Amino acid sequence: MSKVALVARFKVKEGKAEELFAAFQPLLEQAEKEAGTLLYVLHRSKDDPDLFWTSELYADDDTFAAHRMSDAMAAATPALGELIAESEYVIGEPVFGKGLPV
Numbered sequence: 001m002s003k004v005a006l007v008a009r010f011k012v013k014e015g016k017a018e019e020l021f022a023a024f025q026p027l028l029e030q031a032e033k034e035a036g037t038l039l040y041v042l043h044r045s046k047d048d049p050d051l052f053w054t055s056e057l058y059a060d061d062d063t064f065a066a067h068r069m070s071d072a073m074a075a076a077t078p079a080l081g082e083l084i085a086e087s088e089y090v091i092g093e094p095v096f097g098k099g100l101p102v
Contacts, residue, residue, distance in 0.1 A: 036063030
């Protein structure tokens with residue numbers, strides 16, 4: 001099976017960044033428990049403090065599905081929905097690059 005990559009780009013409502021960090025904390029804690037979650041990073045734009053994106057890498061489709069269906073994700077989804085003004089997601093697979101877990 002190939003690895004699953006996800007990039008999620010989103011803009012939070014003005015002034016909601018600190019609340020976003022709090023809402024993401026349980027998701028990071030969940031990801032740290034998942035052996036098949038190989039990369040889980042929240043990034044912030046230097047030019048726009050309300051613009052964020054995640055870089056995620058999962059060992060396979062089953063791991064990706066388990067993360068998406070976790071209790072932590074279910075609990076965080078309503079809070080994130082209240083904070084995020086716009087979003088887009090791209091799901092794919094890594095082709096090559098430096099630092100990719102084998």
